[in-house]
Amino acid sequence: xxxxxxxxxxxxxxxxxxxxxxxxxxxxxxxxxxxxxxxxxxxxxxxxxxxxxxxxxxxxxxxxxxxxxxxxxxxxxxxxxxxxxxxxxxxxxxxxxxxxxxxxxxxxxxxxxxxxxxxxxxxxxxxxxxxxxxxxxxxxxxxxxxxxxxxxxxxxxxxxxxxxxxxxxxxxxxxxxxxxxxxxxxxxxxxxxxxxx
Amino acid sequence: xxxxxxxxxxxxxxxxxxxxxxxxxxxxxxxxxxxxxxxxxxxxxxxxxxxxxxxxxxxxxxxxxxxxxxxxxxxxxxxxxxxxxxxxxxxxxxxxxxxxxxxxxxxxxxxxxxxxxxxxxxxxxxxxxxxxxxxxxxxxxxxxxxxxxxxxxxxxxxxxxxxxxxxxxxxxxxxxxxxxxxxxxxxxxxxxxxxxxxxxxxxxxxxxxxxxxxxxxxxxxxxxxxxxxxxxxxxxxxxxxxxxxxxxxxxxxxxxxxxxxxxxxxxxxxxxxxxxxxxxxxxxxxxxxxxxxxxxxxxxxxxxxxxxxxxxxxxxxxxxxxxxxxxxxxxxxxxxxxxxxxxxxxxxxxxxxxxxxxxxxxxxxxxxxxxxxxxxxxxxxxxxxxxxxxxxxxxxxxxxxxxxxxxxxxxxxxxxxxxxxxxxxxxxxxxxxxxxxxxxxxxxxxxxxxxxxxxxxxxxxxxxxxxxxxxxxxxxxxxxxxxxxxxxxxxxxxxxxxxxxxxxxxxxxxxxxxxxxxxxxxxxxxxxxxxxxxxxxxxxxxxxxxxxxxxxxxxxxxxxxxx
Numbered sequence: 001x002x003x004x005x006x007x008x009x010x011x012x013x014x015x016x017x018x019x020x021x022x023x024x025x026x027x028x029x030x031x032x033x034x035x036x037x038x039x040x041x042x043x044x045x046x047x048x049x050x051x052x053x054x055x056x057x058x059x060x061x062x063x064x065x066x067x068x069x070x071x072x073x074x075x076x077x078x079x080x081x082x083x084x085x086x087x088x089x090x091x092x093x094x095x096x097x098x099x100x101x102x103x104x105x106x107x108x109x110x111x112x113x114x115x116x117x118x119x120x121x122x123x124x125x126x127x128x129x130x131x132x133x134x135x136x137x138x139x140x141x142x143x144x145x146x147x148x149x150x151x152x153x154x155x156x157x158x159x160x161x162x163x164x165x166x167x168x169x170x171x172x173x174x175x176x177x178x179x180x181x182x183x184x185x186x187x188x189x190x191x192x193x194x195x196x197x
Numbered sequence: 198x199x200x201x202x203x204x205x206x207x208x209x210x211x212x213x214x215x216x217x218x219x220x221x222x223x224x225x226x227x228x229x230x231x232x233x234x235x236x237x238x239x240x241x242x243x244x245x246x247x248x249x250x251x252x253x254x255x256x257x258x259x260x261x262x263x264x265x266x267x268x269x270x271x272x273x274x275x276x277x278x279x280x281x282x283x284x285x286x287x288x289x290x291x292x293x294x295x296x297x298x299x300x301x302x303x304x305x306x307x308x309x310x311x312x313x314x315x316x317x318x319x320x321x322x323x324x325x326x327x328x329x330x331x332x333x334x335x336x337x338x339x340x341x342x343x344x345x346x347x348x349x350x351x352x353x354x355x356x357x358x359x360x361x362x363x364x365x366x367x368x369x370x371x372x373x374x375x376x377x378x379x380x381x382x383x384x385x386x387x388x389x390x391x392x393x394x395x396x397x398x399x400x401x402x403x404x405x406x407x408x409x410x411x412x413x414x415x416x417x418x419x420x421x422x423x424x425x426x427x428x429x430x431x432x433x434x435x436x437x438x439x440x441x442x443x444x445x446x447x448x449x450x451x452x453x454x455x456x457x458x459x460x461x462x463x464x465x466x467x468x469x470x471x472x473x474x475x476x477x478x479x480x481x482x483x484x485x486x487x488x489x490x491x492x493x494x495x496x497x498x499x500x501x502x503x504x505x506x507x508x509x510x511x512x513x514x515x516x517x518x519x520x521x522x523x524x525x526x527x528x529x530x531x532x533x534x535x536x537x538x539x540x541x542x543x544x545x546x547x548x549x550x551x552x553x554x555x556x557x558x559x560x561x562x563x564x565x566x567x568x569x570x571x572x573x574x575x576x577x578x579x580x581x582x583x584x585x586x587x588x589x590x591x592x593x594x595x596x597x598x599x600x601x602x603x604x605x606x607x608x609x610x611x612x613x614x615x616x617x618x619x620x621x622x623x624x625x626x627x628x629x630x631x632x633x634x635x636x637x638x639x640x641x642x643x644x645x646x647x648x649x650x651x652x653x654x655x656x657x658x659x660x661x662x663x664x665x666x667x668x669x670x671x672x673x674x675x676x677x678x679x680x681x682x683x684x685x686x687x688x689x690x691x692x693x694x695x696x697x698x699x700x701x702x703x704x705x706x707x708x709x710x711x712x713x714x715x716x717x718x719x720x721x722x723x724x725x726x727x728x729x730x731x732x733x734x735x736x737x738x739x740x741x742x743x744x745x746x747x748x749x750x751x752x753x754x755x756x757x758x759x760x
Binding site: 033034039043046051128129140 | 311315379383386387391418419420421422424429432433436438439447458
C-alpha cells in the first residue's frame with residue numbers, strides 16, 4: 001500500500017485549515033488571560049472578607065448609577081459587535097464598517113465614563129485595601145478595553161485593504177471574541193465591586 | 198489576511214524549499230526556524246547554568262565554615278535569591294523550551310511550530326529579562342534578597358527609597374519571563390493539537406509530546422496567578438498600595454497563595470518533559486516496548502490536574518488552618534499515584550531488557566534513581582507533622598535539589614546527549630560523556646545527600662552562618678558542589694569539540710523508533726516537507742513486528758540519501 005503526496009496533504013491536520021491555528025492560539029491566550037483576572041477576583045474576595053478595615057476613612061460606599069449606565073453600554077456593545085460580524089459574513093463591507101465603528105464609540109464612551117468616575121473619587125491607589133483593589137481591577141480591565149478599541153481600529157483600517165477577507169476573517173473574529181471576553185470580565189467585576197457592597 | 202509562512206510552503210511545495218542559510222551566524226539573529234530557536238534556547242540556558250552554578254558555588258564556599266566569613270550576610274541573601282531565580286527562570290525554563298522546540302515539530306511530523314514569529318519573540322525575551330535581572334547586581338542596594346519566593350512583607354521593603362531597586366527589577370524580570378512562557382505555551386499547545394502527522398491520534402503520540410502538552414497546559418493555567426500576584430507586589434513595593442502590606446490592612450499570606458498556586462505546578466512544568474525524556478529513552482536503550490503506554494500517557498494529565506490542588510503544602514507552617522493542612526496533605530500524597538504509575542512503568546520497561554549503558558542511558562538511570570529518592574522525601578514532606586518539624590531547614594533544600602537538579606537536570610542532560618547527533622549531525626565523544634556523568638552523579642550525591650541529615654538535625658536554610666555541629670555535612674556538601682563545577686568542563690569540551698569535529702552521525706544512531714529518527718541528521722529546515730509519514734502505531738514497539746509508519750523503508754532510505 002502506498003500513499004501519494006495528495007493523500008498526505010488531505011489527511012494532515014493543520015494543512016487544510018489556514019485560520020485554525022490563529023483562532024485556536026487566541027482562544028488559548030484568552031483562557032490564560034482569564035486566570036489573571038481570576039487571581040485578582042479571588043484576592044478581592046479574600047481581602048473583602050478578611051481585611052480589618054475595608055473602605056478608606058470618609059468613604060462609606062461607592063456610587064452605582066453612572067457605572068450601571070456604563071455597564072449597560074458595554075454589555076450592549078457586545079451585541080452590536082455581533083451584528084457587525086454578521087454584516088461581514090454577508091460581504092456587506094460598509095454595513096460592517098459602520099456597525100464596527102459604533103462598537104468602537106460605545107467602548108470609548110465606557111472608557112470616558114470610567115475616567116469621569118476616577119476623577120470624582122475621593123480616595124486613591126494608596127488609601128487602604130479597597131482603594132488598591134478598586135484601582136487595580138478597574139485599571140487592569142480598562143487597559144483591556146483600550147486595547148480592544150485599538151485592535152478594532154486596526155481591523156477597521158485593514159478592512160480597506162483590497163482582498164483583505166479572501167483568506168478568512170480571523171482578525172475580526174478574534175477581536176470580537178476579545179470584546180466579549182472583556183465584557184464578561186466587566187460583569188463579574190461590576191458584581192464584585194458595585195453590587196456586593 | 199496575510200499569508201503565513203506555513204501556507205506559503207504548502208503553495209510552493211513543488212519547488213525545493215530554500216532552507217535557512219547553513220552557517221553559524223543564523224544562531225545569533227532573529228530566526229523563525231524552531232530548530233535554530235531550540236539551539237538558541239539551549240545554549241543561552243547553559244550559559245546561565247554556569248552563572249547559576251557559580252552563584253551556588255559561592256554559597257557553598259560561604260557555608261564550608263560555620264561563621265559567615267566570606268560574605269556579608271546581606272550579600273549572602275542576594276546570592277541565594279539570585280541563585281534560585283537564575284537556575285529556575287534563566288536555566289531550567291529556557292532549556293526545556295529549547296528541547297521542546299527542537300523535538301516537538303519533528304516528533305509529530307510538523308514542518309515548524311504553529312507560530313514561528315511568536316516563537317522567536319518568546320526566545321528573544323529571554324536575553325531581555327536576563328539582562329533586567331542581572332542588572333540588579335549593579336543597582337544601589339544590590340539584587341533582590343528576599344529569596345526566590347519573594348514573600349511580603351520582606352519583599353515590599355525598599356529601605357533606600359530608589360525606584361530602581363533589586364526587588365523591582367526582579368519582579369519585572371519574572372513578569373517578562375511569564376510573557377515569554379505564555380507565548381511559548383500557546384505555541385506548543387496549538388502545534389500539538391493541530392499539526393500532528395496523519396494517523397497520529399492522541400494515543401499514538403510519543404510520551405514526550407504527551408508530557409509537553411500536559412506541562413504547557415499547566416503553564417497556561419498556573420502562570421497567570423503568579424503574574425497577577427507579581428503585579429500586586431509591584432504596586433505594593435513602588436506605589437504604596439496595601440494588597441500584601443499588613444501595616445495597612447493587607448494580607449501577606451495571600452501572596453503566598455498566588456505564588457505557590459503557580460510555583461508548585463512550575464515544578465511539574467519542568468519535571469513532566471523530563472518524564473517524557475525518560476519514557477523515550479528507556480525503551481530505546483532497553484530494546485523493549487514501553488510498559489503500559491496508555492497509562493503512562495494518561496498519568497501525565499493526572500499529574501497536571503492534581504498539581505493544581507496541592508500548593509498549600511508549601512504553607513503548612515504559615516498560619517494555615519488544620520482542615521486545610523489535612524486536605525492538602527491528602528491531595529499531595531495522591532499525586533504520588535500517577536507519578537508512581539510512571540516510575541513502575543519505567544522499571545518494568547527496564548526489567549529483562551537488553552540495556553545499553555551509554556551516556557544518555559546513564560543519565561536516565563541516575564535521574565530515575567535520584568527521583569525515587571527525592572520522591573520518598575517528598576512524601577515525607579507532605580506529611581504535616583514532619584513538614585512542621587523540618588520546614589525551612591536544609592531537609593527541604595536537599596529534597597528539592599534532588600528533584601530539580603538530580604532528576605530534572607539529569608533528564609535534560611540525557612535528552613541533550615540522546616538527540617545531540619540528530620540536531621547537530623555529529624556524534625559526541627562517549628568517553629567524555631561518561632566522565633561527565635560520573636562527576637555529575639558523584640558531585641550531586643555528595644552535595645545534597647548529607648544535607649538531609651543537616652536538615653533533620655535542624656540546620657535552618659537561608660542563613661550565612663550555622664552551628665559548628667553541622668560542619669561535617671557542610672564540608673562534604675561543598676566538596677560536592679565544587680565537583681559539580683568541575684563536571685561542567687568535560688561537558689563543555691564534549692559539546693564544543695563534537696559539534697565542530699565529531700564523527701558524522703547517521704540518521705538513526707541509536708536504532709530508536711520515532712518520527713524524528715526517520716529524518717536525516719540534521720533534519721532539513723522543514724522536516725518532512727510535504728512527504729509526511731502516516732503514523733500507524735505508537736513509537737515504542739521495540740522487538741515487536743508492528744509497523745511504525747506507512748512505507749517506513751522509503752523514509753529510511755530517503756534519510757540515508759539526504760544525510
